[in-house]
Amino acid sequence: AMDTEADLFYRQLPKVELHAHLNGSVSFETMETLIKRKPHLIEHRMTAILSGQRRALHECFQVFKVIHQLVDSEEDILMVAKAVIQEFAADGVKYLELRSTPREVTETGLTKQRYIETIRQCKREEVDIDVRFLVAVDRRHGPEVAMDTVKLAEDFLLSSDGIVVGLDLSGDPTEISISLILQVGHGKYLLSALEKAKNCGLKLALHLSEVRAHGNVFY
């Protein structure tokens, strides 16, 4: 479709983007590239939510599961992160805070350190965008993983030239088994990790109370 004058105006307007989950910002084009690389993974599975389409919250998280299978190596992450940054820049974003949950994948040799390191490598002088990073904690993985992630984020805070600025708490709040029975993702168990993060100078971004009565509130 042709861009209207207004489209151009809004695209060129300098913007800040403060809430971008890396794997939630994958474009259709990038998805296509990923699917071509691993076509066996996606038969009959929902891989996108089209604009205007209404979806339940848990369906969003199903899409994340598919994306996580498609993006499971350093090479994939580098490709996705570069594309996401490029696309935000093309959209007039001048300051971008990306957040992402570092993952470990034994089969591909991916480690949580390398995951963050890879995002750091995306810095490109020729693209006019300032990119910072929030290390995300997936609440479903419980307090020990949360604490380890905070330690990792702290290491990067001290050594990453200001690229790592904070910690994000996220993860599917609709997973009933976790939030109601095991309760590992309950806010009260994560509080000490969050306090540690705050005390070491990480900024905090928290997803809270997205669903009713699933106990992700702090009390």
Ligand SMILES: CNc1ncnc2c1ncn2[C@@H]1O[C@H](COP(=O)(O)O)[C@@H](O)[C@H]1O
């Ligand atoms: C809709 N509201 C939301 N509520 C809570 N967590 C969300 C979210 N949207 C995204 N995420 C978090 O971001 C991850 C995908 O990106 P990364 O793999 O980290 O880059 C999801 O698995 C979830 O943990």
